[in-house]
Amino acid sequence: MADLRTNLAGIKSxxxxxxxxxxxTNSGYQIMKAFDAGWGGAVWKTLGVxxxxxxxxxxxxxxxxxxxxxxxxxxxxxxxxxKDNLREISEVKKRFPDHAVIASxxxxxxxxxxxxxxxxxNAGADGIELNFGCPHGMCERGMGSAVGQEPKxxxxxxxxxxxxxxxxxxxxxxxxxSDITRPARAARAGGSDAISLINTIQSIVGVDIDQFVPYPIxxxxxxxxxxxxxxxxxxxxxxxxxxxxxxxxNLPISGxxxxxxxxxxxxxxxxxxxxxxxxxxxxxxxxxxxxxxxxGLERYMDEKGFKTIEDFRGKALPNIKHWEDLNLKYxxxxxxxxxxxxxxxxxxxxxxxxxxxAIALSSDPAxxxxxxxxxxxxxxxxxxxxxxxxxxxxxxxRDDGKEHLTWGERTAAGNIPKTFDDPxxxxxxxxxxxxxxxxxxxxxRHYKG
Amino acid sequence: MAEYKRxxxxxxxxxxxxxxxxxxxDTEAYYESSRCLYCYDAPCINACPTGIDIPTxxxxxxxxNKDGAAKTIYDSNWMGHACGNVCPTEELCEGACVYTKSDVxxxxxxxxxxxxxxxxxHAKKKxxxxxxxxxxxxxxxxxxxxxVSCACELRMLGHAVDIYEAREKPSGLxxxxxxxxxxxxxxxxxxxxxxxxxxxxxxxxxxxxxxxxDFEKLEKDHDAVFIGIGxxxxxxxxxxxxDKKGVMGALEFVEELRNKHQSTPVGSKVIVLGGGNTAxxxxxxxxxxxxxxxxxxxxxxxxEMGAYSFEFDLAKKSGAKALFNVTPLEVLGNGSVTGVxxxxxxxxxxxxxxxxxxEFVEPCDMVLLGTGQGKQVELLKQVSGLTLDQKxxxxxxxxxxxxxxxxxxxxxxxxxxxxxxxxxxxxxxAAHGIHTYLTGQKN
Numbered sequence: 010m011a012d013l014r015t016n017l018a019g020i021k022s023x024x025x026x027x028x029x030x031x032x033x034t035n036s037g038y039q040i041m042k043a044f045d046a047g048w049g050g051a052v053w054k055t056l057g058v059x060x061x062x063x064x065x066x067x068x069x070x071x072x073x074x075x076x077x078x079x080x081x082x083x084x085x086x087x088x089x090x091x092k093d094n095l096r097e098i099s100e101v102k103k104r105f106p107d108h109a110v111i112a113s114x115x116x117x118x119x120x121x122x123x124x125x126x127x128x129x130x131n132a133g134a135d136g137i138e139l140n141f142g143c144p145h146g147m148c149e150r151g152m153g154s155a156v157g158q159e160p161k162x163x164x165x166x167x168x169x170x171x172x173x174x175x176x177x178x179x180x181x182x183x184x185x186x187s188d189i190t191r192p193a194r195a196a197r198a199g200g201s202d203a204i205s206l207i208n209t210i211q212s213i214v215g216v217d218i219d220q221f222v223p224y225p226i227x228x229x230x231x232x233x234x235x236x237x238x239x240x241x242x243x244x245x246x247x248x249x250x251x252x253x254x255x256x257x258x259n260l261p262i263s264g265x266x267x268x269x270x271x272x273x274x275x276x277x278x279x280x281x282x283x284x285x286x287x288x289x290x291x292x293x294x295x296x297x298x299x300x301x302x303x304x305g306l307e308r309y310m311d312e313k314g315f316k317t318i319e320d321f322r323g324k325a326l327p328n329i330k331h332w333e334d335l336n337l338k339y340x341x342x343x344x345x346x347x348x349x350x351x352x353x354x355x356x357x358x359x360x361x362x363x364x365x366x367a368i369a370l371s372s373d374p375a376x377x378x379x380x381x382x383x384x385x386x387x388x389x390x391x392x393x394x395x396x397x398x399x400x401x402x403x404x405x406x407r408d409d410g411k412e413h414l415t416w417g418e419r420t421a422a423g424n425i426p427k428t429f430d431d432p433x434x435x436x437x438x439x440x441x442x443x444x445x446x447x448x449x450x451x452x453x454r455h456y457k458g
Numbered sequence: 459m460a461e462y463k464r465x466x467x468x469x470x471x472x473x474x475x476x477x478x479x480x481x482x483x484d485t486e487a488y489y490e491s492s493r494c495l496y497c498y499d500a501p502c503i504n505a506c507p508t509g510i511d512i513p514t515x516x517x518x519x520x521x522x523n524k525d526g527a528a529k530t531i532y533d534s535n536w537m538g539h540a541c542g543n544v545c546p547t548e549e550l551c552e553g554a555c556v557y558t559k560s561d562v563x564x565x566x567x568x569x570x571x572x573x574x575x576x577x578x579x580h581a582k583k584k585x586x587x588x589x590x591x592x593x594x595x596x597x598x599x600x601x602x603x604x605x606v607s608c609a610c611e612l613r614m615l616g617h618a619v620d621i622y623e624a625r626e627k628p629s630g631l632x633x634x635x636x637x638x639x640x641x642x643x644x645x646x647x648x649x650x651x652x653x654x655x656x657x658x659x660x661x662x663x664x665x666x667x668x669x670x671x672d673f674e675k676l677e678k679d680h681d682a683v684f685i686g687i688g689x690x691x692x693x694x695x696x697x698x699x700x701d702k703k704g705v706m707g708a709l710e711f712v713e714e715l716r717n718k719h720q721s722t723p724v725g726s727k728v729i730v731l732g733g734g735n736t737a738x739x740x741x742x743x744x745x746x747x748x749x750x751x752x753x754x755x756x757x758x759x760x761x762e763m764g765a766y767s768f769e770f771d772l773a774k775k776s777g778a779k780a781l782f783n784v785t786p787l788e789v790l791g792n793g794s795v796t797g798v799x800x801x802x803x804x805x806x807x808x809x810x811x812x813x814x815x816x817e818f819v820e821p822c823d824m825v826l827l828g829t830g831q832g833k834q835v836e837l838l839k840q841v842s843g844l845t846l847d848q849k850x851x852x853x854x855x856x857x858x859x860x861x862x863x864x865x866x867x868x869x870x871x872x873x874x875x876x877x878x879x880x881x882x883x884x885x886x887x888a889a890h891g892i893h894t895y896l897t898g899q900k901n
Contacts, residue, residue: 073520074492351559354498377501377556397495398560453499455511 011310012317013303015049017283018177018202018261020136022109024049025274025318026302029265029286030113030138030181032084033296037097041104046296047303050109052205052286053098055086055140056125057115057152062088068214068224070240079241080289081214081234083225085146086115091125095132102133111179114170115140115152122169136176139167139201141192142183142208144235154208157183160195167199177202179263182248185211189248193258204252205263205286207245209235238289242267246280253281253326269298271305278318279325333420338412341388341404343367343381349401352377356392356402364391366442385440461777464748465720474746475639478772479543482566482573491520494565497556502567505554507883508535512551512567519574527574529585536610537603537882539579539649540632542572543641545879546735548768576645579652586656589616594896597622597680598659599667602630604869604881604888605686606650609659611889612684617896619659620680624666630688631870632878634713637739639746643716670840677864682892685838685852685860685867686885689831689875695731699789700827708732708740708828715743725824726750729798730778731786733763737828738773744826745776752778753820755798757785758805781820785812789825797821831875841865849874857891858884866892 013024027050028034028043035054043051062084070079087094102110112129114137116122126137141163143153156162163180170178180196182189184207193204211233213223223231245266252258264282268274269290277285290298315321345356357379360368367385371378381392393402419425426433465471482490494516502512511530518527531538547553547568555564578585594617598605601623609619627633632646654661667673667687676683692707694700704725715722724747730737733756744752754773756763759782763770774780784800791797802816833850843862845853851874852860852867859866868888869881894900 074489349560351556352497352501353495353556355495358498454503454509455514456499 011307011315013049013306013310015284015318017109017263018136018179020050020109020111020177020179020203021107022049022284023107024303024306025278025282025284026299027051027109027111027263027284027286028291029288030055030111030140031288031292032082033288033291035087035089037101040097040101040110043291043296043299044101044105044108047299048108048296050111050135050284051101052111052113052138053094053134055113055115055143056091056094056129057086057121059088059090060085060146063227065225065227068234070214070238077289077293078239079212079214079236080238080292081209081212081225081236083145083227083232083234086113086140086143091128095128098129098132098134102135109135111136111138113138113140113181115143115147117150117152119169122166123173126170126173130174130176134176136179136202137170137174138179138181138205139170140181140208141166142181142206144183144185144209144211145233154183154185154211157181157192157208158186160191163192164195164199167196167201171200179203179205181208181265182206182252183208184244184248189251190255190258193252193255193260197258197260201260203261203263203283204258205265206252207241207248207266209237210241210244212236237266239267239269242273242276246276249277249282250280250326250329253323254329271302271309274302274306275309275321276325278322280329281323281326283318283322331417333417334415336413336415337419338408338414339406340408341406342383342386343388343390343392344403344405345379345381345392346401346403347378349398350378351398351401353397354379355395355397359391359395364389365439368392387439462746462748464724465746468719471720474748475743477543477642478637478639479566479569479572481576482569487519487570487573490566490570491516493557494520495556501554501556502551502565505550506534507550507877507879508541508886509883510534510538510551510571512571515574516565516567516570519570524574524577525583525585528578528583531571531575532585534886535879535882536607536653536886537632537649537878539572539575540603540629540641540646541879541882542568542570542575543645544632544636544877546766546768546877549766550879575649579648582652582655584656586614588613588657591618592616592897594618594681595620595679596682596684596892596896597676598684598686599676600624600630600686600688600869601628601650601661601663602686602688602869602881603632603878604688604867604871604885605630605684606653607882607885608684608686608866608868608889608892610653610657611886612892613657613659615889615893617681617893619657621659621661622665622667622676623661623663626663628661628663630686634716635709635736636878637712637743638716638719639742668837670842673841681864681896683865684885684888684892685841685865685871686869686881687834687837688870690834691832692827693829693832695786695827695829697786697788699791699795702789702791702795703793704791704795704823705789705825705827708736708826709831711740711826712736712743715747720747722747724749725822727822728752728824728826729820729822730754730826730828731798732756732828732830733758733765734828734830735765735769736830737826738765738769740826740828741773741778742769742776744824745773745778749824752776753822754778754780755784755786755800755820756780756782757803757810759783762808785810787817790819795823795825798825831870833874834871838871857894858888859891859895863895866895 015025030052040051066084069077072078112134141157147153148155180201262282263284264277265286268285274285357368396402496513515527515530551567552564557564598621628650629646728744728749730741783803788799797819802813803810835850845861866888868884
């Protein structure tokens, strides 16, 4: 049976699932409820000098009928007095001594940092997370992402905290920066014990096209918010990978960004995260989603024979290369399983209009199953991605696996295109239809273009 | 199987005749429209006789452009709302939906269509601008699906239109002939009123065209005439006792039911003779009116019925039973019907043969004849030069022009009786035929 216990830089928790510092961790009530439901840890809603919030606060990106594929907020750090939060931290720790309670902090001066670190440690916090990521509201006051975007300032504040901290310190990174490893390296240089990422991405989730105001609307006006939810997971995964692979970062990672189910968690762990933090999914579906997450992870680990999280943490990292180290001799082409095809022809139109004109339709209108034109297929995957039927279009390997040649090797050998009309151009011998052929092609009824 | 109590109030009636395809809420339409795959050269379009750009209107619903969705629908089919409700979508667009190939429920295209059109009808949203007046006048006989579709298209082409309707309400079989759980009279009439408001054709009600003099006057006053008269009354069966009290045409029964609702007299033991869609409707409706037993009797086997299988299923679900391979010999009774005498048939390669000595009597107190509507042959003979085929259908060329060059036709009178959607499709093309005839222009 899989052992889900984790240890992130000395912060122990019964499983890798923590609640991120956000509205679900606003109070001891919520956190006790979450621990009772099965969550392993919680990062308390950021503590500091209490703020005053606006109404409304959240906006969402829906994709068709799927709600909150992306989510943003303009809420600030806690608006509750510190003493109330500290009392509740103590209560939670008394009741759940084995669960991880991490205090997220954001203050301005060195004195404030020293004071609040001591306060939360005295309350019983197992760790501290430095909120250097909030991209709205606080950064204008010189906190949050204003710190996270300045590695020198970030390092200085980490040093201040480490002067007094007895518990592990996690530095939370903002993604609103071009190279995530710069603040990550600064965190390490400052003595941080771990990093967590990503915080939210500066965003406008949409514009009310009748009132001419972005969402969320506050009395006819709006401001940029912080973007999160399933839509940001790919960005978060990439940044986690960048930090995990960089030799000068070398810190334990708590992964954040769009985690909603066990598979998301596995992906973060495979890219090097020790724990994951969840917010949007809980704001959408409640703490109850842990009922799917925990057994899902256990089943995966049991099936793979992984006894602990450490057994597979970072396991995908060696397989992430620079583009120039990928094998140019590897060749796949699409294959349509005719018995599964339902004849929607989305693959045809996607390839015809959006890729390489490598799918043909039957001349018999009663036969709606398209066919792959192998010699035109570049193996881009697009058809298999748009196909609505599971395992109907698969990508089949066509090379014999014996040859291996990368762009890097070709560059070293001087065997790469160098001029605009170089005969080494990769697409030179690919068949492309004549431009005017587009205008004479038979079109279905209603299609103008 | 449903068991219905005899309705005594309007509320009972409404409950028993609950719409087969209830109007979708905005939420339901949003979720349903989200499922559409947006197929290339979508099979649903090709399965629609009017060729509505279904994936586009569904996408428009999904993207909060319901006016646009309704316009897409009406662009192809002027009976958009009626068709959304009464079309045999299971056999047409929804039957062609690619989801059916993967055991996923097909998109509810009919209900989405009715959702979009209902919005613009009730908002009285003007979506079309009629054509520049040509000075030509066209008479349309009959305000049914064919007549109204032809009128709308003619107005788009700039011709003035007068519709002459024999009855007091428009919409033809939509008001007088389809099952009440498919489309209400209000829905049917509202759509025509919406179209009339937008297109400005005139409708003259209670103006039946009955003889040669009427036709000649129409010819004199107009530049072309469109015949959209549909079919006539239910044909007689030609067996003894057919005139007894309690025997009536299935279509006439549906008409009475649509207009009298729960006050329509229905027997407690009903026999429906026939295997077509109207017979199935009459059987379903008799069940919903609280008949104790409803029996469909058909000369051949179930696979040979003219009715769509889903219509037979609906009748069975409503409580009807079926007798196959039986031929009615006589309607029994002393003044009022008390039963039908049948004989069993054997079917040998489609050839029916009565089995001697197999006669039996099925007791009943009502007989509904689902034997099909007759053609209005006598009336059509009054048009000079009009040719009918052997089945009494008006003969046309590819422009829907009859053998009298001034007359055009479409719908049941021409096709022998199909669906509303066929009438809408043909009548639109007929309007273009008229346009070419009047102006010499292709469009």
